[in-house]
Amino acid sequence: MSRFIQIVEVGPRDGLQNEKTILSVEDKLDLIRALETAGARRMEVVSFVNPNRVPQMAGAEDIMAALPADRVQSRIGLVLNMRGWERCVSTGCDEANVVVCASDGFGVKNQGATVRQQIDTLAAIAERQAVEGGPPITATISVAFGCPFDGEISQDQVVAIAREAAALGVREIAVADTIGVADPWTVRQRIEAVRAAAPDARLRMHFHDTRNTGLANAFASVEAGVDVLDASVGGLGGCPFAPAATGNIGTEDLVYMLERAGFETGYDLAALIRIGRDISAKLGKAPASSLARAGGFPA
Amino acid sequence: MSRFIQIVEVGPRDGLQNEKTILSVEDKLDLIRALETAGARRMEVVSFVNPNRVPQMAGAEDIMAALPADRVQSRIGLVLNMRGWERCVSTGCDEANVVVCASDGFGVKNQGATVRQQIDTLAAIAERQAVEGGPPITATISVAFGCPFDGEISQDQVVAIAREAAALGVREIAVADTIGVADPWTVRQRIEAVRAAAPDARLRMHFHDTRNTGLANAFASVEAGVDVLDASVGGLGGCPFAPAATGNIGTEDLVYMLERAGFETGYDLAALIRIGRDISAKLGKAPASSLARAGGFPA
Numbered sequence: 001m002s003r004f005i006q007i008v009e010v011g012p013r014d015g016l017q018n019e020k021t022i023l024s025v026e027d028k029l030d031l032i033r034a035l036e037t038a039g040a041r042r043m044e045v046v047s048f049v050n051p052n053r054v055p056q057m058a059g060a061e062d063i064m065a066a067l068p069a070d071r072v073q074s075r076i077g078l079v080l081n082m083r084g085w086e087r088c089v090s091t092g093c094d095e096a097n098v099v100v101c102a103s104d105g106f107g108v109k110n111q112g113a114t115v116r117q118q119i120d121t122l123a124a125i126a127e128r129q130a131v132e133g134g135p136p137i138t139a140t141i142s143v144a145f146g147c148p149f150d151g152e153i154s155q156d157q158v159v160a161i162a163r164e165a166a167a168l169g170v171r172e173i174a175v176a177d178t179i180g181v182a183d184p185w186t187v188r189q190r191i192e193a194v195r196a197a198a199p200d201a202r203l204r205m206h207f208h209d210t211r212n213t214g215l216a217n218a219f220a221s222v223e224a225g226v227d228v229l230d231a232s233v234g235g236l237g238g239c240p241f242a243p244a245a246t247g248n249i250g251t252e253d254l255v256y257m258l259e260r261a262g263f264e265t266g267y268d269l270a271a272l273i274r275i276g277r278d279i280s281a282k283l284g285k286a287p288a289s290s291l292a293r294a295g296g297f298p299a
Numbered sequence: 300m301s302r303f304i305q306i307v308e309v310g311p312r313d314g315l316q317n318e319k320t321i322l323s324v325e326d327k328l329d330l331i332r333a334l335e336t337a338g339a340r341r342m343e344v345v346s347f348v349n350p351n352r353v354p355q356m357a358g359a360e361d362i363m364a365a366l367p368a369d370r371v372q373s374r375i376g377l378v379l380n381m382r383g384w385e386r387c388v389s390t391g392c393d394e395a396n397v398v399v400c401a402s403d404g405f406g407v408k409n410q411g412a413t414v415r416q417q418i419d420t421l422a423a424i425a426e427r428q429a430v431e432g433g434p435p436i437t438a439t440i441s442v443a444f445g446c447p448f449d450g451e452i453s454q455d456q457v458v459a460i461a462r463e464a465a466a467l468g469v470r471e472i473a474v475a476d477t478i479g480v481a482d483p484w485t486v487r488q489r490i491e492a493v494r495a496a497a498p499d500a501r502l503r504m505h506f507h508d509t510r511n512t513g514l515a516n517a518f519a520s521v522e523a524g525v526d527v528l529d530a531s532v533g534g535l536g537g538c539p540f541a542p543a544a545t546g547n548i549g550t551e552d553l554v555y556m557l558e559r560a561g562f563e564t565g566y567d568l569a570a571l572i573r574i575g576r577d578i579s580a581k582l583g584k585a586p587a588s589s590l591a592r593a594g595g596f597p598a
Binding site: 146152180182183184185186209211212213215216220242245249250257262289291293295296297 | 445450451478479480481482483484485508509510511512513514515517518519538541543544545548549552555556557559560561588589590592593594595596597
């Protein structure tokens with residue numbers, strides 16, 4: 001029996017977030033519904049950031065209201081602070097993905113908070129959830145392999161954040177190469193180190209293909225026993241720190257690589273390729289994923 | 300002490316071969332000399348095909364005449380038949396890379412010869428070389444992971460060709476994913492199988508990034524003990540069977556991944572990025588390599 005790898009679709013959130021062409025709520029719902037039909041069972045569908053700061057992420061409440069709980073198996077909302085958590089609870093998200101940056105430089109520029117302040121926020125959210133209820137919390141450690149402001153990020157720093165998150169009861173920890181600088185050897189080392197520090201948390205890995213190492217890093221992760229990976233249809237997801245570069249690893253590229261080797265993902269590759277091409281056209285650009293350009297094999 | 304990975308630069312041959320913009324001999328010499336300055340010590344510089352069939356590869360004799368033997372450490376010529384071997388000898392190439400396709404469909408369309416006929420040619424060349432002298436022979440098994448005409452290629456087929464090549468005294472065997480369909484798990488299996496069948500031959504791997512698996516396949520190869528990989532500056536190398544897709548793995552992308560993990564390659568990454576951008580501009584297209592678009596890290 002082949003091994004199942006769960007791919008969390010992040011196109012509607014991380015993928016769109018930096019796109020200049022602003023999509024309507026209805027466009028975003030079309031994308032989410034198409035992805036669900038193509039096999040997405042966990043999807044980051046909204047971000048509870050300030051829409052004045054990130055206009056593309058406006059309409060989170062409308063999107064959640066239009067997506068009944070029985071549509072996608074798990075509708076994930078991105079949360080950066082307590083206000084985000086409250087919106088996440090009130091809209092009925094199935095999971096809250098709370099971000100903790102691994103560097104003060106990125107944290108302050110991106111979220112107005114140091115690493116320590118972000119961990120304190122995570123702790124406060126976990127406490128609210130324990131007392132008042134609310135969706136399960138996952139934590140994403142962003143810029144975990146390098147930061148555009150602070151440079152190299154040590155493994156010890158990533159491990160320390162993971163240990164604190166696990167101690168707060170976070171059930172899944174994502175280690176994210178937000179700016180796409182990781183190599184697969186370092187990925188393997190950090191997976192082993194984080195697993196040793198947080199043995200009870202499930203590990204999820206999040207890669208960007210900025211420097212073409214995304215699928216190598218995904219392969220290294222699966223070989224290291226990771227069963228959950230983020231990806232973005234069409235390879236959506238620009239990087240504000242490398243404007244000409246591509247973004248997240250493409251869901252269709254990841255599905256191709258895994259299924260060609262005999263893994264199961266539950267996705268329909270041909271449908272993903274169509275969705276990647278369609279959403280790229282809607283955004284007025286060529287698809288960033290390789291499968292959208294080359295097609296599958298055998299055809 | 301870190302491990303050294305040898306990258307054979309194939310941009311001037313495999314990279315340019317399918318480009319529509321025909322470069323002059325002087326342009327190609329500029330590229331070859333720049334790559335040598337950037338660290339290339341083995342380079343596929345010419346192809347001894349019929350220039351009427353492949354106009355971009357015209358001028359092989361002029362290129363070899365302009366590259367003294369002391370410039371690049373090893374100037375490799377691609378050879379498809381006995382006529383090519385004779386040209387390779389007379390121009391003074393340091394190595395002859397003889398291609399054997401793993402499928403009859405590709406062989407007949409691309410070289411007018413079945414697999415059996417190509418192996419017979421390799422045998423005839425090896426015999427000529429043993430009697431008359433000439434450069435050392437390496438063999439590239441092309442379309443070794445899939446063929447655009449015949450579909451899947453079995454591991455047994457690749458192993459059988461490798462065994463015959465090794466029996467002919469070929470000292471290095473390259474296994475090539477010519478159309479970019481391989482996944483890293485299959486790559487690892489085929490490396491192990493070829494090594495078992497041809498234990499005395501050195502293994503070289505050749506990947507295309509058509510479906511974004513190129514660097515994952517390179518990582519899997521290095522992890523499986525392979526020390527020699529082909530790559531093409533700028534990610535040059537279109538695929539006639541997937542016109543919108545990218546080609547060979549980019550030398551700068553491979554150097555980035557390896558050196559970020561502590562391997563040595565002998566290449567100057569910044570120089571490669573410049574060369575990749577320059578040659579892409581000369582060919583009138585955006586660079587296909589990720590490093591040419593995103594730049595290195597740390598910057």
